[in-house]
Amino acid sequence: MDDDEPFCAVHEAIQLLQEKWMLHIVRALLTSGPLGFNELARAAGGCNPATLAQRLDRLEDLHLATRTVEQVMPPRTSYRLTESGMALQDVIDSIDRWGQRYICERLAAPARRAATA
Amino acid sequence: MDDDEPFCAVHEAIQLLQEKWMLHIVRALLTSGPLGFNELARAAGGCNPATLAQRLDRLEDLHLATRTVEQVMPPRTSYRLTESGMALQDVIDSIDRWGQRYICERLAAPARRAATA
Numbered sequence: 001m002d003d004d005e006p007f008c009a010v011h012e013a014i015q016l017l018q019e020k021w022m023l024h025i026v027r028a029l030l031t032s033g034p035l036g037f038n039e040l041a042r043a044a045g046g047c048n049p050a051t052l053a054q055r056l057d058r059l060e061d062l063h064l065a066t067r068t069v070e071q072v073m074p075p076r077t078s079y080r081l082t083e084s085g086m087a088l089q090d091v092i093d094s095i096d097r098w099g100q101r102y103i104c105e106r107l108a109a110p111a112r113r114a115a116t117a
Numbered sequence: 118m119d120d121d122e123p124f125c126a127v128h129e130a131i132q133l134l135q136e137k138w139m140l141h142i143v144r145a146l147l148t149s150g151p152l153g154f155n156e157l158a159r160a161a162g163g164c165n166p167a168t169l170a171q172r173l174d175r176l177e178d179l180h181l182a183t184r185t186v187e188q189v190m191p192p193r194t195s196y197r198l199t200e201s202g203m204a205l206q207d208v209i210d211s212i213d214r215w216g217q218r219y220i221c222e223r224l225a226a227p228a229r230r231a232a233t234a
Contacts, residue, residue, distance in 0.1 A: 010209065011162065013216030014140045023131045045128065062220070084219040092127065094211040099130030102201040103179070 017091070021047045025055050026088050029065065034080035059085065134208070138164045142172050143198070143205050146182065151197035176202065
């Protein structure tokens with residue numbers, strides 16, 4: 001590693017995970033995978049096909065997800081996380097814990113106040 | 118909560134954190150805050166001013182960051198995370214752990230192979 005450029009793992013990981021829809025896609029695969037392309041688009045919350053295809057390519061390039069084509073008629077393609085991709089469960093869990101504690105009340109409170117006004 | 122719409126904390130938290138530069142900004146404030154606007158732009162890795170201003174507005178709206186204006190000449194504005202914002206340390210730490218373990222080797226390996234070829 002000595003003659004490599006300094007490499008910041010957290011910076012590179014953030015670069016990946018901040019790509020729009022990426023965390024939603026990962027979460028959908030963690031929760032409900034393996035999933036077909038259209039199922040995954042829906043489970044991720046309505047990701048458009050072009051973006052979903054790009055994100056899946058990126059996940060495959062980094063060996064975080066794999067695509068399987070079943071030889072049935074019509075052929076069925078499904079996507080699942082690899083072990084490295086499934087390790088993102090910790091990231092999703094930490095976001096979930098933070099969201100439960102700090103985001104629920106912030107975003108839900110105005111709606112609740114309006115409902116009881 | 119019974120008569121509220123179902124509210125998915127993790128979905129809303131992901132919506133926030135996937136905004137481009139958001140995780141970089143949060144990480145910079147966690148690591149080096151409080152910071153002035155230009156310092157923060159640099160510490161986040163070169164975020165452009167318009168995007169940084171939008172992201173800081175969003176963090177302020179959600180009470181995740183605060184802005185302080187010091188009455189000196191010229192006035193100095195600085196940004197820091199609130200307690201709720203600082204709780205994102207757990208999210209950044211989990212991304213860091215995952216990145217160290219799974220992203221380093223994936224992204225660094227091609228460069229290292231090229232360097233030794």
